[in-house]
Amino acid sequence: MDKxxxxxxxxxxxxxxxxxSTCAWCKKTKKFLVDNEVEYEYIDVDLCSEEDxxxxxxxxxxxxxxxxxxxxxxxxxxxxxxxSPDEIKEALGI
Amino acid sequence: xxxxEKVRQRAEADAKTYGYYLHPDPEFLNDLLEGLxxxxxxYGYPSCPCRVASGKFEFDRDIICPCDYRDPDVAEFxxxxxxxxxxxxxxxxxxxxxSIPERRPVEKQARAYAMAPEVIEKPAxxxxxxxEETAQVKKKFWYCKQCGYTVFREDPPYICPxxxxxxxxxxxxxxxxxxxx
Numbered sequence: 198m199d200k201x202x203x204x205x206x207x208x209x210x211x212x213x214x215x216x217x218s219t220c221a222w223c224k225k226t227k228k229f230l231v232d233n234e235v236e237y238e239y240i241d242v243d244l245c246s247e248e249d250x251x252x253x254x255x256x257x258x259x260x261x262x263x264x265x266x267x268x269x270x271x272x273x274x275x276x277x278x279x280x281s282p283d284e285i286k287e288a289l290g291i
Numbered sequence: 292x293x294x295x296e297k298v299r300q301r302a303e304a305d306a307k308t309y310g311y312y313l314h315p316d317p318e319f320l321n322d323l324l325e326g327l328x329x330x331x332x333x334y335g336y337p338s339c340p341c342r343v344a345s346g347k348f349e350f351d352r353d354i355i356c357p358c359d360y361r362d363p364d365v366a367e368f369x370x371x372x373x374x375x376x377x378x379x380x381x382x383x384x385x386x387x388x389x390s391i392p393e394r395r396p397v398e399k400q401a402r403a404y405a406m407a408p409e410v411i412e413k414p415a416x417x418x419x420x421x422x423e424e425t426a427q428v429k430k431k432f433w434y435c436k437q438c439g440y441t442v443f444r445e446d447p448p449y450i451c452p453x454x455x456x457x458x459x460x461x462x463x464x465x466x467x468x469x470x471x472x
Contacts, residue, residue, distance in 0.1 A: 217341060219330060219340040220326065220373070222341055225319070243343050
């Protein structure tokens with residue numbers, strides 16, 4: 198699974214994003230994190246193998262999320278669906 | 292090979308036909324059109340840039356742009372799931388366009404991705420998420436009282452694609468057998 202790490206000054210939280218490479222909301226979310234200097238990792242689900250996609254879907258559903266992208270997981274606990282700057286700010290304390 | 296310009300023209304023509312506008316932010320719009328172009332190159336059809344397509348046409352049919360969920364989403368929120376199509380009042384009043392919940396039924400996604408059946412039985416709890424409704428959509432016949440255009444779908448269109456009459460001018464056609472006794 199190709200996880201891309203985007204470096205940033207704010208490393209307080211572990212941020213993982215499941216995204217789609219063609220999705221404008223995902224792009225906006227990535228930009229939001231970069232603008233706020235948040236270090237994060239992302240996986241473009243559409244570029245993954247079917248096996249990996251299955252793992253990602255299972256992971257999202259196991260956490261009670263819906264299969265909608267972007268899905269952000271903060272510190273392995275909090276799950277945020279969609280482009281939601283307010284929720285991200287709250288979860289990251291920024 | 293499709294070009295970005297062709298994708299844009301198609302979207303513009305479709306928006307015009309159904310009385311919608313395209314996303315007002317040129318950069319965001321461009322990203323969406325690029326995404327549609329990419330999907331057309333990858334799969335042979337322009338599936339929604341904000342959804343993961345299976346690559347199998349018969350399973351992705353409902354998410355080919357304009358997707359089956361566009362009209363109900365525009366009616367409810369003022370724009371579709373990816374934000375490509377926007378209602379007039381949202382554009383004119385500059386109302387915020389944001390992420391909305393996925394309307395595509397879990398069953399359809401499951402079929403497309405061949406997920407394990409147990410996943411389908413327990414839909415995500417909590418969430419903004421997925422429409423609870425099943426794939427059983429009740430379609431009806433509607434006709435435009437102004438021009439006679441007839442269409443078979445869940446709700447009448449936002450405007451008549453032929454004569455541009457408003458949704459209110461659509462009436463349901465009920466077909467009943469009349470037997471003389």
